Amino acid sequence: MLFKQRFIKSMSFALCAGAIAAASSMAQANTFRIAVGDGAGGTQHELGLKFSEEFNARTDGKHDTKMFLNGQLGDEQATINDASMGLLDFSILAINNVTPFSPSVGVLTLPYMVQSLDDAVELTQGEVGQQLVDNTIRDAGVRIVGWAYSGFRVLTNSKKPVQSLADLEGLKVRVPSNEIMIDTYRAWGINPTPMAWSETFTGLQLGVVDGQDNPYITVSAMKFDEVQKYITNIRYLFSIEPLIVSEAVFQSQPDDVQKAILDAGQAATEHSAEWLVEQEDKIKAELTAGGMEITEPANGEKEWMEKAVNQVWPKYYEQLGGKDKLNSILQSLGRDTI
Ligand code: MLT
Secondary structure (H helix, E strand, O other), X not given: OHHHHHHHHHHHHHOHHHHHHHHHHHHHOOEEEEEEOOOOOXXXXXXXXXXXXXXXXXXXXXXXXXXXXXXXXXXXXHHHHHXXXXXXXXXXXXXXXXXXXXXXXXXXXXOOOOOOHHXXXXXXXXXXXXXXXXXXXXHHOEEEEEEEEEEEOEXXXXXXXXXXXXXXXXXXXXXXXXXXXXXXXXXXXXOOEEOOHHHHHHHHHOOOOOEEEEOHHHHHHOOHHHOOOEEEOOOOOEEEEEEEEEHHHXXXXXXXXXXXXXXXXXXXXXXXXXXXXXXXXXXXXXXXXXXXXXXXXXXXXXXXXXXXXXXXXXXXXXXXXXXXXHHHHHHHXXXXXX
């Protein structure tokens, strides 16, 4: 993680002049490029569609966007580097792929921190969300201007129904390169396989890994149902997927365009929450109709939650601003403190 942060910082200084030149040339361009990690029909795509429509309308048709789906502009983590250097305008990616560059956003990937859509909205739209936006500009050179809400990351695999932690034994599970998620699987008793998002479908198809976790809507948008059979309905991580803009590109825009970006991002965020509620059950039903089997975790997921919270949270208190900070977040969600 430190390497990635240093890489961004040193590259940002080295390429500062180039970034400013690139950004100012983009200021005249009226088509902004948006990298999208997922395929068509997912929450990232929907956020991008709504953002693009609103941005175009709010600039009286002067500016528009072009989305590049399925990681065509690079793996999600690589798009952060590109945007930080002013080489890419926008990216929509999962928050877990932002954390390595902006550690404080890890609060959104702490297992069982976000327990509902309401929690996700409260954390991203309130004071905590604004701090995360500010920290991410400072640490990664990109500004979060919108949030997609994608639902809980359920575990899928091609081998067997998984109900208890004991059932995980022997499964090769892909995770993003995110320390908190890696530690969560270790707390659950297995060593997961970190793999870039752009390689995950092929990894599952070729049997390099047996399983992965992502929301129902993402499983469908990425066509994982073609290579996965079993779903375990765990709720350890509610997936939140920000729309980021290169800070260099943002700062090179006139005030009215900056305002249009922020307002379009807010409108797209609000739409995302509504869209998730409309779509999630329908897509879950489609996946089961197509042959996927859903298993509920044993004992209301008690063992999964206890192991993750007891073993993972203490390791990240410092990185996430201390125990007091986490307690104030828990209180804002109406939950017991630690
Ligand atoms: C990942 O698993 O790397 C991401 O959550 C995928 C995504 O962006 O949907």
